[in-house]
Amino acid sequence: MATTREHTAVLVEDKKMPPWYLKDLPRYLAGFAVLTVIYMGLRIYQGAFAVSTGLDSTEPVFEIYWMRLFYIELVLDVLIASGFWGYLWFSRDKNLDTLEPKEEIRRYFTLTMWISIYTFAVYWAGSYFAEQDNSWHQVAIRDTPFTANHIIEFYFNFPLYIILGGCAWLYARTRLPLYAKGISLPLTLAVFGPFMILVSVGFNEWGHTFWFREEFFAAPIHWGFVIGVWFALGVGGILLQGTTRMIELLDEIEDAP
Amino acid sequence: MSANLSTQTFKPYTGEKARISRAYDYLILVLALFLFIGSFHLHFALTVGDWDFWVDWKDRQWWPLVTPLMGITFPAAVQAVLWGKFRLPLGATLCVAALSIGTWIARIFAYHYWNYFPINMVLPSTMLPSALVLDAILMLSNSLTITAIFGGSMFALLFYPANWPIFAMFHVPVEAGNGQLTLADLFGFQYIRTGMPEYLRIIERGTLRTYGQIATPLSAFCSALLCTLMYTLWWYIGKWFATTRYLSNI
Structure with a gap:
């Protein structure tokens, strides 16, 4: 079969496009890139001004550089x-x-991409900036709940992963039949449990303000955060639900080379 | 809908279906990596925390007791799903490798480059040998009971010998201020920590230290016993969280 120049160009173009099941791959990768720039930007800001x-x-000057950021x-x-x-709900x-x-x-x-982006945000909030909190409070005298690391960790990182977890929950609820018919318990646990980590900030700050100024990380004052993060194990159940359904769906589609 | 994949038989996918299946695997791999760095690290930092952060907290009594005890939690929970449902013998190693990545990044960029703690003062401990053995015992035995007893014990018993080559040099005695102390102690006194003063340092308390060099094996065996129980508890916690239930309302 003769192939025109235009035809060849289209074929090459198709080859570059991700397959139909990975249509959202570019947006997924862009999400990683944007989050990386934001988190690294915040860390560079801390390094420059903290x-x-x-x-x-x-x-x-604290009001200008830190409370304004807050x-x-x-x-x-x-x-x-x-x-x-709003977008996920109104475009359901x-x-x-x-x-x-x-x-x-x-x-x-x-x-799965939404949950992956959510876990990327959980990484920055639960791993990097969380341990950095201990580091900063060893060199700064804690004279406010709004320290240079708390402002970023508690009031940006925590809300952001909650927002992204909520996005995953809403996406499933509004676009996938099984999740629309019933509320997935593991997905709900994996999103709402870590949400309770933000609520634990209240107990943490109350304790540090009134009776425990030190930063002893393994102390019971911090265990509210620990219990919250256990619920991330609900992701195992989400994967089981997803994998089981994917097997059923793959059986329903035609074989293709 | 049943989620017990291990009881079903499948013929291997070919063509596009194989590519779909593989692409899904890769997505889950990325997801799992960040999930376990973020969640296990937060759990670990807030339960083991100071014993892992600071070289002068790495004593013979509490460090080998607390670290494996809190470190076996997520590996057991993840093994319950990855082995029980997917026959993947890597739950513990995945968790511990993820934890190592998270702790190393934090120690270098959060402690060393931001606040100028010497990296030797904040070296993380390793549980990788323990995790490899735990995974191997589960794979070979396919038994919760045997893994809990032998795997859990080995997880704790291997911890101190695995870390000794890294941290032994900080336990050599030095003389400073007319007193004898370890090099690790000296780090603690030289680099002032406003949030973690000396009176909070929980090391070598009580009468256990009177046993001299026997203190560490005693702590390790105590940890081994507790790890067998902790492993079983967290296996069931992992199973419970991996529910596939759908609810009518929340």
Whole structure:
């Protein structure tokens, strides 16, 4: 069969495109890139200004460099949450009964990408910036709940992973038939449990303010955070639900080379 | 819908279906990596925490007791799913490798580069040999009971010998301020920690230290006993969290 130049170009173009089940791969990778830039940017900001302006909360310069950042974060938290959650809710699929198996498979891939982005945010909040909290509070005299690391960890990182976890939950609930018919217990545990880590900030700050100024990390004052993060193990159940359904769906589609 | 995949038989996928299956595996791999770095590290930092952060907390009594005891939790829970449902004998190694990645990144960029603690002062301990043995025992025995008893014990008993080559040099005696102390102690006194003063340091308390060099094996065997129980408990916690139930409302 003769192939025209235009035809060849289209074929080459198709080769570069991700397959149908990975349609959201570019957005997924872009999500990783954006989050990496944000988190590294915040860490560079801390490195540049924490020692020079973040050690004494009574200094006017603290208000400029740190409390302003705190207020900006609060606004961003509200904007990001309402933007993402609003979009996912208002663009929901109202005809899930007629969903084709191929489209459902694609959506399972996209759900897994949402959960993956969520766990990436959990990494920065639960691993890097959490341990950094201990490090910073060894060199700074803690004279405010809004320390140079708390402002980023508690009021940006924690809300952001909660927002992204909520996105995964909403995506499943609004676009996948099984999750729309019933509420997935493991997905709910994996999203709402770590949400309780944010709530534990209240107990943490109360304790550190009134009776425990030191930063003894393994102390019971921090165990509210620990119990919250155990619920991330619910991801095992999500994978079992997803894998079982994917097997059923793969049986429903035609074999292709 | 049943999620007991191990009782079903499958013919291998070919063509596009094989590629779909493999792409899904890769996505889950990325997801699992960040999940376990984030969640296991937070659990570990807030339960073992200071014994792992600071070289002068790595004593003969509490460090070999607390670290395996809290470190066997997530590996047991993840093994319950990865082995029980997917026949993947790597749950413990995955968790511990993820933890190592998270702790090393934090110690270098959060402690050393931001706040100038010497990296030798904040070296993380390793549980990789313990995790490898735990996975191997589960794979070979396919038994919760045998893994809990022998795997759990080995997880604890291997901890101190695995870390000794890394940390032995900080336990040599030095003389400072007319007193004898370890090099690790000296680190602690030289680099002031405002949030973790000396009176909070929990090392070598009580009468156990009077047994001299026997203190460490005693702690390790105590940890081994507790790890067998902790392993079983967390196996069931992992199973419970890996539920496939759907609810009508929350």
